[in-house]
Amino acid sequence: MSLMNxxxxxPRGTADAARERLQILLSHExxxxxxxDFLPQLQRDILNVIRKYVEIDDQRVQVxxxxxRNFSVLEVNIELPSDGExxxxxxx
Amino acid sequence: xxxxxxxTSGKGGVGKTTTSxxxxxGLALRGFKTVIIDFDVGLRNVDLIMGCERRVxxxxxxxxxxxxxxxxxxxxxxxxxxxxxxxTSQTRDKDALTEEGVERxxxxxxxxxxxxxxxxxxxxxxxxxxxxxxxxxxxxxANAEVSSVRDADRMIGLLTSKSRRxxxxxxxxxxxxxTRYDAERVERGEMLKVEDVQEIxxxxxxxxxxxxxSVLQASNVGMPVVLDxxxxxxxxxxxxxxxxxxxxxEIVIPRVARRGFIDRLLGRTA
Ligand SMILES: Nc1ncnc2c1ncn2[C@@H]1O[C@H](COP(=O)(O)OP(=O)(O)OP(=O)(O)O)[C@@H](O)[C@H]1O
Ligand SMILES: [Mg+2]
Numbered sequence: 001m002s003l004m005n006x007x008x009x010x011p012r013g014t015a016d017a018a019r020e021r022l023q024i025l026l027s028h029e030x031x032x033x034x035x036x037d038f039l040p041q042l043q044r045d046i047l048n049v050i051r052k053y054v055e056i057d058d059q060r061v062q063v064x065x066x067x068x069r070n071f072s073v074l075e076v077n078i079e080l081p082s083d084g085e086x087x088x089x090x091x092x
Numbered sequence: 093x094x095x096x097x098x099x100t101s102g103k104g105g106v107g108k109t110t111t112s113x114x115x116x117x118g119l120a121l122r123g124f125k126t127v128i129i130d131f132d133v134g135l136r137n138v139d140l141i142m143g144c145e146r147r148v149x150x151x152x153x154x155x156x157x158x159x160x161x162x163x164x165x166x167x168x169x170x171x172x173x174x175x176x177x178x179x180t181s182q183t184r185d186k187d188a189l190t191e192e193g194v195e196r197x198x199x200x201x202x203x204x205x206x207x208x209x210x211x212x213x214x215x216x217x218x219x220x221x222x223x224x225x226x227x228x229x230x231x232x233x234a235n236a237e238v239s240s241v242r243d244a245d246r247m248i249g250l251l252t253s254k255s256r257r258x259x260x261x262x263x264x265x266x267x268x269x270x271t272r273y274d275a276e277r278v279e280r281g282e283m284l285k286v287e288d289v290q291e292i293x294x295x296x297x298x299x300x301x302x303x304x305x306s307v308l309q310a311s312n313v314g315m316p317v318v319l320d321x322x323x324x325x326x327x328x329x330x331x332x333x334x335x336x337x338x339x340x341x342e343i344v345i346p347r348v349a350r351r352g353f354i355d356r357l358l359g360r361t362a
């Protein structure tokens with residue numbers, strides 16, 4: 001044992017990293033677990049409705065549910081293509 | 093009517109069976125009629141930890157299938173009069189458990205006992221689901237380590253949403269029991285602190301059981317560790333039993349014995 005060790009405070013260990021990683025990970029996992037099963041289907045349905053009017057990629061519709069103690073907010077984010085890219089689907 | 097307590101964790105090898113045996117024996121030592129049920133079908137171990145492996149004739153699965161009566165399968169502990177063991181099958185697998193069967197056996201045990209302690213298998217599949225489904229209360233066992241804490245969190249989520257109580261809209265009381273706690277490694281910053289785990293999981297703490305050689309020794313001879321009155325782990329379990337019974341004792345968090353300057357100078361350990 002070196003003399004320095006006698007006086008040095010215990011070094012910052014890896015446990016702090018463990019705690020931080022868990023805090024971030026679990027907050028995500030809890031949110032995912034609590035989201036109802038219908039969200040993916042809802043997302044597909046919304047996408048299909050929009051596709052009747054504009055062409056849009058799968059990535060451009062995001063559906064998210066935020067639950068609070070008293071109420072839930074369903075957030076639907078639809079990103080429409082800019083005018084330049086906008087193409088209307090062929091008439092049926 | 094018995095209260096059903098499940099001991100669960102998600103992750104394997106964290107100390108569920110050790111805990112189930114200790115808590116069941118501790119409750120029985122307090123005079124409560126207690127039965128411990130092994131839900132780990134195919135990997136039975138409660139019989140070994142309780143030291144009754146040579147007395148198993150019929151098991152939980154035999155009773156579920158109607159091949160034996162409940163009283164034929166219940167093994168009375170030789171040390172603690174109020175304690176019984178319901179061993180599981182070593183040859184069948186978890187599919188031998190049915191929701192209807194488990195419900196029926198628990199209903200049959202309920203008037204005979206004060207406590208039914210269910211030792212859950214690891215995982216979140218059928219065996220673990222049925223071990224917790226009928227519970228009135230849960231003990232979530234975790235070690236101060238990332239994967240165990242994550243799995244415990246998952247289990248807490250399942251208890252809160254998939255247990256019968258949760259499905260009926262009732263609260264599901266849960267306690268966190270931190271086991272195999274190594275104060276030296278926590279001190280060195282290698283292992284999560286009690287406070288960290290508790291803050292992350294946000295479930296009331298039932299106790300902290302130190303990592304302790306007496307647990308292995310007790311298992312070698314088939315004795316629940318609470319019967320070893322010199323064991324620090326046994327002591328921690330007995331305190332936890334008191335808390336289950338509503339006693340508000342302070343939780344002792346294992347700490348490293350402080351070494352004096354001279355000891356450190358000479359490199360002596362405490
Ligand atoms: N406090 C402790 N100190 C030292 N060793 C312990 C302690 N608690 C449990 N162990 C040891 O850890 C190992 C696993 O314990 P146990 O069988 O109780 O875990 P388990 O969660 O039931 O495992 P499984 O998921 O396989 O059912 C055993 O060897 C046991 O002796
Ligand atoms: Mg086990």
